[in-house]
Amino acid sequence: MKLSLKAIAISGAFVWGGAILLVGLINLSRPGYGLDFLQMTSSVYPWFHDSHTLSSVLIGTIDGLLDGAVAALIFAAIYNGFASHETHSQSQPHTQS
16 A cells, blocks of 8 residues: 555644644743753754744744655655555565476
């Protein structure tokens, strides 16, 4: 079974972008919440800063959406490559000498 590249990209984008959005919004109301996660995320994404502003949360969310989509596409491509290889090896008749 192959994975839909479009569906997996959208799913990955929503999961990772949503995680950054959710933690960022909670952090705006409770400044200590998720601080380690936001600092780690800001070290990976050059335009995102853990500065407790709505614009920073939105920038981090956009970065997360793009990164999640790309990571999910890479995962799906690798998975589909192995799934395709497995399908080909199962369809080949086994001959015994």
